[in-house]
Amino acid sequence: MMTRVVVLATGGTIASRFDASGSASVRDGGADLLTGLAGRPAQEDVVDVLHTNSYLMTLRDIRTVVDAVATQVARPDVRGVVVAHGTDTLEETACAVALCVDTPKPVVFTGAQRTPDSEDPDGERNLRDALHVAAAESSRGRGVMVVFAGKVLPAVGCRKLRTLDLDAFDAVNVPPLGKITGSRLRYSGPAQRALGALEALPMTAAFDHARVAVVMLYPGFDARLLDACVAQGSAAVILGGMGAGNANPAVQAWVAQAVADGTMVGLSSRVPFGPVAALYGAGGGASLAAAGAVGMGGLSIFQARILVAVLASASGQSLAPRTRSAVEALEHRSSR
Structure with a gap:
């Protein structure tokens, strides 16, 4: 057969x-x-x-x-x-x-x-x-x-x-x-668990309407676009930071206020290869992390959006801790 x-x-x-x-x-x-x-x-x-x-x-x-x-x-x-x-x-x-x-x-x-x-x-x-x-x-x-x-x-x-x-x-x-x-x-090697320590996630019908925005950052970005995302109902915003996940003081201030108001902020990079890293102050990755942004590891900004939308579709604790835990679990994949 x-x-x-x-x-x-x-x-x-x-x-x-x-x-x-x-x-x-x-x-x-x-x-x-x-x-x-x-x-x-x-x-x-x-x-x-x-x-x-x-x-x-x-x-x-x-x-x-x-x-x-x-x-x-x-x-x-x-x-x-x-x-x-x-x-x-x-x-x-x-x-x-x-x-x-x-x-x-x-x-x-x-x-x-x-x-x-x-x-x-x-x-x-x-x-x-x-x-x-x-x-x-x-x-x-x-x-x-x-x-x-x-x-x-x-x-x-x-x-x-x-x-x-x-x-x-x-x-x-x-x-x-x-x-x-x-x-x-x-x-190139034996079968390994593709998702590291992350268990399969439930996807509910709420996924269909999950409002997760993606915004690429650039020199002189002034955060008004981020305000518009929240005003239009985004429960989460994924930032495509410069370099290893950097922005500027205006974005840092926005992140701090958005997180305080209950908006989940994820930090990815507009660079295809390499993870985000909390290296720089003055609005850089270290400042954004201190303001409450969740680093998305090595996930592309578009796959990061899917992960957050899946998590947002399920009830439970607030979105930021669940996202942080999921990213950490995904990062625990052994290399070949």
Whole structure:
């Protein structure tokens, strides 16, 4: 009997085609993705979950994917799950699944940079690779992964760094997991718990409406934009600090007041690689930490937003302590 893998189709470039105007939109369903795909290692079930480009996705759509993955990995006859997803926000959805779905079965996200009607499309290769990874016994216990351009990457710590190149994704602040060439899958080490000491988090319907703002900082930033975020109902604001997480005295003063008023403030960086660090005063990272900002470790600002939105959707103690504990648990991942 062949191994059974479920393919969850959500749309994206891998399912898009160009029209007469020269613009692309989602046309294909999940069954179309597999039509004519050679070298498939498993028997597939196909489920159409969404039919959209990922830049149009909402938090409700992300929860829909999380729920679909949880349903499929609960089936005893399923070895693994592949999620075909648009690349623009793939890192957010993959992170949400990693945080909220507790399973040893491999869950593999993939997509494409070129539509199937383009010259030299890449979707077939990525999908075939993802199927091999999902079907492999050696993938068990490695958590949620992203397979793209021959790379096997952890979902938490994966980021799209190139807008158009076929090699679009890399691991950021965590090691890559392995490579796949043809049907040969090579992992760089033994399976390890992808989320460190963090246990799977509950995602409730309140996630759909979680108001978590992301604001990138820059020279001369005067905090009025941050005031607007709170005025519009944001329960949390994630700052993309300069360098290792730096701002200025105006932002420091705003953080202190916002935290006193009950707004959770997270501190990430606009720099892709490296963690935030409390190094500088005068509005720098040390000043922001003293004012109550929660450092987001090595999480990208966009995955930090997903983590905080998941935490905000659950009742319990205030958001800042839960976020700090979650980040600390995530940081306790052994390196290879």
